[in-house]
Amino acid sequence: MSYDIFAHYYDEIMDQSVYDSWLLYVEKYTAGKSGLNIMELACGTGKIAVELAKKGHQVTGVDLSDEMLSLAYNRMQEESVRLALAVGDMRSLEPMGDFDVVTCFSDSLCYMSDENEVAQVFQSVNRNLGDGGVFLFDVHSLHQVNNVFPGYQYIYQDEEGAFLWESFAGDAENSVEHDLTFFVDSPGNPGLFERHTEYHRERTYPLDVYQRILAETGFTDIAVTAEFGVSEVREDSPRWFFACRKA
Template sequence: MSFQIFAHYYDEIMDQSVYDSWLRYVEKYTNGEKGLNLMDLACGTGKIAVQLAKKGHHVTGIDLSDEMLAVAYNRMLEEKTTLTLAVGDMRALEPMGDYDVITCFSDSLCYLANEEEVLSAFKGVSENLSDTGVFLFDVHSLYQVNEVFPGYQYIYQDEKGAFLWESFEGESENSVEHDLTFFVATEANPELFERYAEYHRERTYPLAVYRRLLQEAGFSDVTVTADFGDAEVAEDSKRWFFACKK
């Protein structure tokens, strides 16, 4: 899985209002406190991590992609704030301390290949979470993966290039495959474009499976909602939001 080109387009194609919604979701569980120790797992380009740091929290951003972290580092400098950024694999998360809040948003857990990898991620989070801490994450719902994504197409273009996103039903149960094509203007001649391609696979599971894996990882108090915690889960909810405590 490569994010080399995707990292540079990620913030352009993301609905910017979604980041505000994720932040509000986190704030529901910080109770207005400042100076909390937060880990943003799969932090990507650091947009959420930087905003949490600007709110006065001590933030550690973890991501598997060097390219994503490079964008996050530049954002940190531009926003004149400070946070810790580190390369890390959520499937093998090392003990890093007792965090008050650990987040994992933008369906990042859906990139894990199977239940065993999801369980490993949950266990790593549990080991890094304080006894009174909360683990917040979202995943694609079954409806999103099986009904919305197959046949989905999206096109974005600007003066620097163009981006085509096509989604197809995956080979595994409750999975989807994304075919990403980029046309990027060359530095030597802005009228010439180079083509790049990336392939992303995502998978989700029934709510009962997530609950079972969370329980195996040591979480006994799990709340599941939709719409960033503002609605109950429905058959056509596109994302599920989890708030988990030990």
């Protein structure tokens, strides 16, 4: 499936205000500082990376998909900012510099299949942070994965086609599976639609597991919050936000 299709619907269905909330969360830990060296893991189409660059930071966007990075490059050109973009697997990043901040948002870490892969990501981040550098990320909560997602359905339509999102409980503990189906106009065949599908698996862990793995991989001053850092964690919080420093 073309990532142009996925990106079109992703940007359409995503509440745009959520990007402002992510940026405000970053600003809590960068307030009063300019020209920071920031890496955004799983940068996708580059929306957050571009906004950070607009604030005067030097931003490197890393994503596993070169197609997504192509869309991030187009966004960078349209917004007249400069980003460094690199294809990379966040489980096995080589040292790319001593970054002041590394971010990983939009529950991207939940695509890791087990605790070992989560630890690999944290080790990769640690290798790329300068001493005292800040690591910011979010994940789905247990409540979101086990009580909200199973049975969830969403349908979106516009002039270019339709998008169906269905979620089911996964086989692994604290996991969820998403079926995404896209119906888009067939090029050269007006009135006919092509069907494209995507299948996503996500998994999360109890808070103490994330905290333990962070400590084991060289992080300290671990703070966990909800609602983009403005609330304490509750049993029904949909997403957890982590802030920590390289020891």
